[in-house]
Amino acid sequence: MPLTKVLARSEFRDVDRLPDGPFILAANHITKLDPLLMIRFMWEAGRMPHFLAKEQLFHIPVVGWVMRHGEQIPVDRHAHGGDSLRNARAWLERGQTVQIYPEGTLTRDPDLWPMRGKSGAVRLAQATGCPIVPVAQWGAQEILPRYGKGLHILPRKRFVVQVGDPIPASRYADLHNSADYARATAELMGEITALLETLRGPRPDRPTADTEGAR
Template identity: 45%
Template sequence: MPRRRIGFWYRFAAVICKPPLVVLIKRDWRGMENIPAEGGFITAVNHNSHIDPFAYAHFQYNTGRVPRFLAKSGLFKKGFVGAAMRGTGQIPVYRESTDALSAFRAAIDAVERGECVAFYPEGTLTRDPDGWPMTGKTGAARVALQTRCPVIPVAQWGANEILPPYARKPRLLPRKTHRVLAGPPVDLDRFYDREMTPELLKEATEAIMAAITRQLEEIRGEKAPATPYDPRRERVEQRRKTRAQTRGADPRQNRVRGGRTAPDGRAAAREEGLGS
């Protein structure tokens, strides 16, 4: 399987981005030998800062295998930024539209062309209060099982100390260290040649997230919580609390129009994609 050349736009972006990254951030990079030298593959990376895509791309650029990130489609329409996104081969994600599946197809095509596709399986910045990986979404597992490409779990820590999740201002001093640890491929053999059901994808995703978490435990020198933070369950619990508070304030809210009982927690869970 071929290996894609880095290309003009990626080299141009490196000329612009590498100098400030080198000046502002110390580096502790490990596991580069686990990045495949040839062929298509996926990297599955934890996400704890708005700037960690730049810091992580710096790491992987130095391996000679540049990543293709899945990014919001709006970024591709912003002048020079959009030109750079298109030129470097990033993959637009069209959320809430008829083109929503195009990113999935593009990711498969990129892997089959011998490229690296970088996934943030959490789908957004972690909301875990201690910065640990959350439960993951199934996109990376789906592409991996369909293409049978290697999935390299990558943990990173340090960009979040410069710009914490949802913070507005960076903390540049004292100079922080960006730590990256790329592990060996996740063993997904037990999921091959089976029907790609939601349950199978969930199990494969849990295996990928567990591998990322183990890498982060090694970086941080501490154990992660036994149960990953699940933002969907958090939303369900918040809805329950809100309804309970509303009912406590006004007993008439226990019933809705037509005399039917207000939906219970199981209905709310189904709305959030939990359970059956």
């Protein structure tokens, strides 16, 4: 928490939209730093976040120890993903919050708009009955650029999170095949993109191969 306060002045909008019970937080992903600032957001909202994160991070000295003891959820990108979703489901069943980056990686869009998402968040909501809360975050890339290594701390940057309306799990009750899940995931990414537009202005109407379906 002290480190995040040094890195950025934070603004969290419409936090009162977060449900009282367990929920799945779905956010855009623009830099390797934004999970740290999103942890601050969740902590100040009174929640202990459990992130789905790539399994390789858990093998990094110090970082891996912190993530394991912080009860984060490893994702093996070379496997089917069933274990990570089962672990996420277990946390939700305990009344906790799980955060997912539906894109599965940093956005490859040159202007940092959300890409197409993977269906894990939707499948998890369907399996648990927990709502999905779409959120957009912006500003972390000013501190650590996408794929960058050096921090730009001064002048102190601004990090903003915009919370959207919860999407009830009932919306996903009748999904049965890959086309259904793809459509529902595209709608979720569209919600995240619309929230991001409130932070940085309208997205240009020129989707790339990666962002097509995210709106």
